[in-house]
Amino acid sequence: MASNVPVTVIDGDDETTIRVEHGTNLRRALLDRGFQVYGTLSKHANCGGRGLCSTCTVAVDPAPEPTHWHDAAAVRFGYPRLSCCIDVTEPMTVELLDKYVWGQVFPDRHASE
Numbered sequence: 001m002a003s004n005v006p007v008t009v010i011d012g013d014d015e016t017t018i019r020v021e022h023g024t025n026l027r028r029a030l031l032d033r034g035f036q037v038y039g040t041l042s043k044h045a046n047c048g049g050r051g052l053c054s055t056c057t058v059a060v061d062p063a064p065e066p067t068h069w070h071d072a073a074a075v076r077f078g079y080p081r082l083s084c085c086i087d088v089t090e091p092m093t094v095e096l097l098d099k100y101v102w103g104q105v106f107p108d109r110h111a112s113e
């Protein structure tokens with residue numbers, strides 16, 4: 001029987017802890033529970049989790065080692081991680097990001113905090 005892994009999801013001022021089956025794709029886990037990882041347009045037009053469109057980004061802590069070249073590039077350049085390229089294997093905190101239409105992340109939304 002697969003174990004459940006706690007994932008804390010921060011969405012603006014809301015914080016929710018969900019339990020995810022070990023090994024579940026993070027993007028799938030978030031979408032299945034109604035969390036939005038996309039911008040207003042990219043939620044309709046995206047690569048379907050194949051690591052190609054870079055619109056499914058989230059902030060993850062602790063950040064697992066990248067296993068996909070695109071996600072490795074995100075790490076190298078300090079960009080948010082591709083949720084479709086992360087499998088949940090240990091507890092983590094995920095922050096959903098404010099995005100423009102396609103998927104660009106708004107500049108540091110916590111700058112005033």
Ligand code: FES
Nearest residue numbers: 049052053054084
């Ligand atoms: S859904 Fe396209 S890169 Fe993740």
